[in-house]
Amino acid sequence: MRTYGCQMNVHDSERLSGLLEDAGYVRAAEGSTPDLVVFNTCAVRENADNRLYGNLGHLRPAKDSHPGMQIAVGGCLAQKDRGEIVRRAPWVDVVFGTHNIDSLPALLERSRIEREAQVEIKEALETFPSTLPSRRDSSYSAWVAISVGCNNTCTFCIVPALRGKERDRRPGDVLAEVRALVADGVTEVTLLGQNVNAYGVEFGDRQAFAKLLRACGEIEGLERVRFTSPHPRDFTDDVIEAMAETPNVMPQLHMPLQSGSSRILKAMRRSYRQERFLSIVHKVREAMPEAALTTDIIVGFPGETEEDFAETLHVVEQSRFAQAFTFQYSKRPGTPAAELDGQLPKEVVQQRYERLIELQNRISLEENQRLLGRAVEVLVAEGAGRKDRETPGRASGRAPDNRLVHFPVPEGPEAPRPGDLATVTVSYAAPHHLVAEQPPTEVRRTRAGEAWAARNGQAATGPGVLLGMPTVGAPESQPAAQDGCCSAS
Numbered sequence: 001m002r003t004y005g006c007q008m009n010v011h012d013s014e015r016l017s018g019l020l021e022d023a024g025y026v027r028a029a030e031g032s033t034p035d036l037v038v039f040n041t042c043a044v045r046e047n048a049d050n051r052l053y054g055n056l057g058h059l060r061p062a063k064d065s066h067p068g069m070q071i072a073v074g075g076c077l078a079q080k081d082r083g084e085i086v087r088r089a090p091w092v093d094v095v096f097g098t099h100n101i102d103s104l105p106a107l108l109e110r111s112r113i114e115r116e117a118q119v120e121i122k123e124a125l126e127t128f129p130s131t132l133p134s135r136r137d138s139s140y141s142a143w144v145a146i147s148v149g150c151n152n153t154c155t156f157c158i159v160p161a162l163r164g165k166e167r168d169r170r171p172g173d174v175l176a177e178v179r180a181l182v183a184d185g186v187t188e189v190t191l192l193g194q195n196v197n198a199y200g201v202e203f204g205d206r207q208a209f210a211k212l213l214r215a216c217g218e219i220e221g222l223e224r225v226r227f228t229s230p231h232p233r234d235f236t237d238d239v240i241e242a243m244a245e246t247p248n249v250m251p252q253l254h255m256p257l258q259s260g261s262s263r264i265l266k267a268m269r270r271s272y273r274q275e276r277f278l279s280i281v282h283k284v285r286e287a288m289p290e291a292a293l294t295t296d297i298i299v300g301f302p303g304e305t306e307e308d309f310a311e312t313l314h315v316v317e318q319s320r321f322a323q324a325f326t327f328q329y330s331k332r333p334g335t336p337a338a339e340l341d342g343q344l345p346k347e348v349v350q351q352r353y354e355r356l357i358e359l360q361n362r363i364s365l366e367e368n369q370r371l372l373g374r375a376v377e378v379l380v381a382e383g384a385g386r387k388d389r390e391t392p393g394r395a396s397g398r399a400p401d402n403r404l405v406h407f408p409v410p411e412g413p414e415a416p417r418p419g420d421l422a423t424v425t426v427s428y429a430a431p432h433h434l435v436a437e438q439p440p441t442e443v444r445r446t447r448a449g450e451a452w453a454a455r456n457g458q459a460a461t462g463p464g465v466l467l468g469m470p471t472v473g474a475p476e477s478q479p480a481a482q483d484g485c486c487s488a489s
């Protein structure tokens, strides 16, 4: 399983793996030639299709020398390119879209029997992916989709074209899934949707998202609730109140700004303006002074002037984000913005991008330095720190506000396991992480840690997550990069 793009794809890939395992497939051993390769694609980048066809080309010799091997392509690029994929790569066996991931096992079977490529793309969602079987990457942290699709029409975004109108899951179904996960040892869930705080629009309850957060607060054993991503347009005070008043909803908010210029926001067809964004930031800070805010920003949207860019810098200064995921605008085929006049020269975009990064790095460092000397409880994560595996005696995880923290651990059975909670005192701050130089003062051994230990002995390596963008993995490594669009609002 090769996954590209956003958290929604990561979530779908967990379902695809679960479906395939239910159908009798088993994970191929490391280094062996698999009988089946599934690409779950992303359409966000301008050259996403070149990359896919390059990968398919590389697989061709393996397929030729391995009779019976099947290749399936799903996800957003498949939804967009449809039959074009088998025209350009006739050795592909199955093409399926974003609305019918549940069809994959049947399509593979049909292609095998009929010895013919199967292309099946649906225009509307048939089965909510979350109701399908799943093989999760993490034993202690899980994505839970509450909605798919988006009713907005941001001009840079391909989501409405490829994922369709927003479809909401019933709150009872969401909560049943969360309870089942917790019973399985999960202690952290991330509620997932393209625009989470529009949740409820389909069943007519404007306060449904705040109610869902509060209901998660009632679930015994659920330590941490996060969500991604809200849209500033739909951000209502009841959500801020629910966040502040529900102890297991973490003091963290990822809210995509995209641009600080009201003129550019209008051109992006994002219906809030600078003042509204800043007023939400202000209210969140008042209600939760410890909250860490993160955002997505697109630099160099068509027509962006130096004055517009200065407005973005102004909002960044005012908002004091802990992190910003910054992207240089690039044309996404199929989006209205790709046709707009005023596309900017690469050098101008690059230069603004570097200025923005410089400013944000300074703010990230200053915000992290405010944590020096503080004790934080870290949910120990597997693979959150890139060097953890090569550095014996070091572990990493996320603080409640989702900051990445590295710290030393005693070796042996005393060491906290992924899923356990360790309290450490921050002694060093860098722009993108914190360090505690002393071992934890307290370790809470959790059911999640037990679940990890039980699973770790048996588990093969998880599905590969190959991304053309910053890290996306199991939810503990989020806020994942959004590329300013897919899976973010």
Ligand code: SF4
Residues within 6 Å of the ligand: 150, 151, 152, 153, 154, 157, 158, 159, 160, 194, 195, 231, 484, 485, 486, 487, 488, 489
């Ligand atoms: S950027 Fe977000 S809000 Fe806008 S259309 Fe895309 S998914 Fe919807």
